[in-house]
Amino acid sequence: MKKHHEVVAAIIQRGEEILCLQRGASKYEYIAYKWEFPGGKVESGETQAQALIREIKEELAIDIQVDGHLLTVEHEYPDFIITMHGLRCTALNEELVLHEHTGFKWLRTEQLQTLDWAAADVPLVEKLRG
Ligand SMILES: Nc1nc2c([nH]c(=O)n2[C@H]2C[C@H](O)[C@@H](COP(=O)(O)OP(=O)(O)OP(=O)(O)O)O2)c(=O)[nH]1
Numbered sequence: 001m002k003k004h005h006e007v008v009a010a011i012i013q014r015g016e017e018i019l020c021l022q023r024g025a026s027k028y029e030y031i032a033y034k035w036e037f038p039g040g041k042v043e044s045g046e047t048q049a050q051a052l053i054r055e056i057k058e059e060l061a062i063d064i065q066v067d068g069h070l071l072t073v074e075h076e077y078p079d080f081i082i083t084m085h086g087l088r089c090t091a092l093n094e095e096l097v098l099h100e101h102t103g104f105k106w107l108r109t110e111q112l113q114t115l116d117w118a119a120a121d122v123p124l125v126e127k128l129r130g
Pocket residue numbers: 005007008009031035036037038039040041042082084118119120121
């Protein structure tokens with residue numbers, strides 16, 4: 001049976017722009033170098049907000065405030081399944097440092113579809129585009 005992960009992803013908006021991050025190499029070629037929202041797996045005992053605050057601090061060295069829920073997506077990849085909660089957030093610091101990603105872009109909602117998103121993110125991007 002495939003592993004099932006609960007994942008949180010931060011939609012960080014600054015003015016009109018949203019933070020998009022590019023993953024690096026991966027043993028799973030279908031997510032390697034894809035674009036995503038920062039975040040990661042919820043660990044046992046954590047709330048979604050606690051997990052997201054921890055992940056964003058690890059990945060980007062910034063603090064965030066979680067403002068609300070955007071969309072939850074369930075997606076089956078060839079090797080595992082994720083339930084991903086997309087949460088709207090605000091960054092509490094200006095400068096970010098990429099600890100785990102290979103690139104980042106701040107894009108307006110109408111520019112989001114120019115990136116090659118991880119498949120699970122497509123419904124989030126569509127919802128953001130309205
Ligand atoms: N963070 C994040 N993960 C996503 C997104 N879209 C998507 O398919 N994923 C997948 C990729 C990973 O398989 C999984 C999240 O795991 P991760 O590797 O980022 O998180 P983690 O740091 O907790 O994991 P680990 O390497 O410690 O095991 O969800 C997204 O927008 N953000």
